[in-house]
Amino acid sequence: MSSQDTSPTPYDRRDGVTIYHESTSVVAVIEGITIVAIFLGALIANLIAMATILRDKVLRRNLHNWLILNLIINDLSFTIMNISFAIVSVYDHGYFLLHNKAVCFIHGNLLFAFGNFATVVAISVDRYLAVVWSARFPPSKSRTIVFIVFCWVAAIGSSFPSLSGVVSAIRYQKVSHSCSPDWQEDCFYGISLNLIIYVVIVPTMVLCYVGVFLKVWRQQRLLSSYTDEKPSVVSNVCSLEDNDDDDHDQDRVPHADNDMPVDGIDQSSEGPTSLNLTPEPMDYSQSSNTEEPDAEHAEGENEEKKTIQQENVIKGIKKKDRRSMQKKLNIDKRVALTGTLLVLTTLVCWLPYCIVNSCLLSINIPHWMGVATVWLGYSNSLFDPLIYSFMNRRIGARYRGMFRRWSIGLNTGEA
Template structure:
């Protein structure tokens, strides 16, 4: 009887509060927010302040950095708060719906910005003569606007109340409609990513063809210079010239041409450089006119300059990191919506979500490591500050 009475008392008393705060998630989340904010602010400021960085590609990178910055300001603090509470949502459900809207929109904007960059680069390789490298034209404005408008369109059902389902659990903040989960995942990830991969495949095929054509022209230019020199030595007189050699050389000096051919790159210095073809000493002593070349004409003949090829190397790294960070999330997220009988642990869902957010901190690091112009600006900023 005594035992039954004590059990009754214990059942009537409120349960003792159990500490379920996730302090590691709080510390990691704060560090992630600081890293994402600082890195992407630096990217935006560098393009705004540095004239050499005001290029078309970098405007798309600024749009990507801006979406990551908004993610750090509007989404990550609330996500860190929920993780610190052990995954239990204690705030208003209106705030939850706002969080879900911004999360879907900004993650979608990030991948759409990467897709827009690949489209822009594909156009630059396919029709380089009609591509504006220095100023944003209408086509690029349309691409930039479309990324944000489409991202807003994907996230808009949450704004219009698709999360307001019957018997909604107010202790958990998530997307409630499984059909919308599949729809948003397909629109945000599973359609744009294959498009990006195909575009980059086409870009690198175009670059390979361009390199082969350039090398062939370099070889023919080398032979033209050598024949000109041999004919001038044997004939004893310099052949008549019209100020240039047929088929202007990408690099005028044969020695520089051969070095350039070995290194598979072009010099990207100066708008106009007067360069000379060496002739035998007797002709130089008699002050024979030298052949001069306009570097601007050389650049017009080239489809892509070396600065753009440097950008081409960094962008696939950005895309690769994005796919590595976000693919697990979208696969697990979609699987949980499609397979209602599957038991996906909360710890796995939390891990893949963190991995996706880490991508927002990786992009500025990638720019620093692989892009010379960004690296120079960051070094200059750190030297002035420190």
């Protein structure tokens, strides 16, 4: 049989696709393992995070978690529709994507990638309003719905030109085993998107979290001012380490009168003293002279007790204020750190891809660079649920309980 009669195979291509390496080579194995790990990690992490939020009533009622769910939906959709086909493309060198235009169109659309950017900026603005302007702009369902609608409108509007094929039509990119818009076809479209992302979206996110950090810094200074008060006030506040101590102190005040009879019994048991040997008239005169001062002394003690009780109440209020301020400060710190990590991972994952594929730079992209930048962009769908899950204490507790039940079930099954 002559070579002209043989049909094309994935490794004997007549469609002009460059074969960079055999499917059984070390490079192909490394590419396949990494993309499968990204796919499975992103799929599992997003599904668990979504199920945890939806099953927990407290998390589900938190309006901010609606935006987190919107981010998870974008990441999960991107994982299923974009990353999954890249696994096949690694081993068949794009044969399936190149000969199935509809699948390449689904795989290469950037709807959910732009949705990720829009949702992250919506989360940033929502966190800024909740922390810095909480009194003026309290969380509301209408505001959250507006943010979600904005995310989808921005995502659809940004990806529509390439989805419709008007500019930068979606094509298979040989260098990266993936389909994506042809950025070199229409430079204006690519530049416009980069300007929107890195001139509008990214500075907005940065400014929002700078404002959050400044608010946290002011709260930290205000809280530390309590410890910088006068020594008397500090000693009073420091003596109230627990609410139980306050209760014990107040309980000990009424029992102060009970100490006097005990002392009298102890003194009478010692035998005669100089007071017992004094004449009777002297005793009468002393009793008549000390009767009124004792009443005044008792009245003074009662006023002193009332004053102490009032001071204890004030101290308790200050203590509760400090605790509430510290709790809010810890929450705001966690919010600022979580948002900062989301912004940094978004930039680190997508900035190399935008630079390498920029039409302004005439870069001869080698195969390893094309694969590395695309794989790094894919990994953003894995980092988002991990960051939010591990930074949220309630979700973290849910994860630990779930893994504990799994381990107990495995141990009992083995037994």
